[in-house]
Amino acid sequence: MELPVADPGPVRAEGLLLQCPYCDSEAMHKLAQFLLPGLAAVCIDCTTGDLFRKPSVVAVDMRKEMVDYVTQRSETFISDSLIESEASQDQENEMPVDPFEIVSIFMDDFSSTKRNIIGHVSGWLMSDSREDKIDDFVQEMEMTRFWPLERREVIAEVLLKNVEPENQNCEKRLLRRDMDRHCVTVCPMRPMKCPFGCDSSFPERNLEQHCSEFLQAHLHKLLKVIHKKGFTDEGLKDHALLLEKHDNDGKLAKSRDVRSLTNVVKNLEAKIKDDSS
Numbered sequence: 001m002e003l004p005v006a007d008p009g010p011v012r013a014e015g016l017l018l019q020c021p022y023c024d025s026e027a028m029h030k031l032a033q034f035l036l037p038g039l040a041a042v043c044i045d046c047t048t049g050d051l052f053r054k055p056s057v058v059a060v061d062m063r064k065e066m067v068d069y070v071t072q073r074s075e076t077f078i079s080d081s082l083i084e085s086e087a088s089q090d091q092e093n094e095m096p097v098d099p100f101e102i103v104s105i106f107m108d109d110f111s112s113t114k115r116n117i118i119g120h121v122s123g124w125l126m127s128d129s130r131e132d133k134i135d136d137f138v139q140e141m142e143m144t145r146f147w148p149l150e151r152r153e154v155i156a157e158v159l160l161k162n163v164e165p166e167n168q169n170c171e172k173r174l175l176r177r178d179m180d181r182h183c184v185t186v187c188p189m190r191p192m193k194c195p196f197g198c199d200s201s202f203p204e205r206n207l208e209q210h211c212s213e214f215l216q217a218h219l220h221k222l223l224k225v226i227h228k229k230g231f232t233d234e235g236l237k238d239h240a241l242l243l244e245k246h247d248n249d250g251k252l253a254k255s256r257d258v259r260s261l262t263n264v265v266k267n268l269e270a271k272i273k274d275d276s277s
């Protein structure tokens with residue numbers, strides 16, 4: 001009798017859902033950024049009016065307590081919110097789905113347990129001097145690398161994993177075979193360079209915003225090419241402004257690449273010429 005060929009079992013790799021590295025790192029980074037001012041606020045609030053303790057003295061303990069607290073809340077978040085939505089059919093009371101908002105709520109809850117008497121006095125929370133103190137303390141912690149970004153990112157990653165239900169961001173979770181295509185062609189977070197050749201690069205979803213913010217700079221570059229030496233720098237600026245003035249439908253700002261911007265410019269120049277003749 002021959003031995004059966006060993007069956008290695010089904011191939012799982014294709015079936016595993018992976019998270020898009022661009023989408024993922026953006027959220028993680030945002031959350032990691034947010035942890036530092038969050039900690040600063042707690043340290044300021046719990047030492048205000050306290051002659052013996054300074055924010056920097058409590059920071060080590062507060063960091064640990066805060067991380068433990070938000071991590072623990074995040075661990076039970078999905079089961080808690082399921083129970084809650086079962087119990088109350090109330091749509092109004094639904095928890096937010098944005099992981100960033102969810103973690104903000106945990107942080108707020110934590111800091112409200114740490115406020116001392118003065119921290120509870122109304123007005124303090126909204127005061128400018130509180131904001132200033134928080135900003136200063138954030139700077140101090142950044143300078144001393146008290147809680148470096150890469151350390152915060154580790155925590156942010158855990159929190160995100162805990163509060164994001166598997167299927168919620170399905171567009172970000174992809175089969176390995178689809179990932180390359182996603183990252184190159186459809187991911188809204190994929191990094192791209194300015195199509196008009198500025199020095200900036202940004203996530204693809206910000207292209208629209210960049211094009212309208214930097215319209216003048218883009219126009220200037222393009223007009224320089226179209227009109228070669230026909231204009232002085234000042235003349236180009238005036239010409240760009242003139243084009244914008246005649247651009248009633250805002251087509252200039254809507255152009256996302258050199259070719260379409262060139263077309264819009266040529267149409268506008270023809271229109272201006274017609275108008276003036």
Ligand SMILES: [Zn+2]
Nearest residue numbers: 020022023187
């Ligand atoms: Zn993506």
Ligand SMILES: [Zn+2]
Nearest residue numbers: 194196198214
């Ligand atoms: Zn640009």
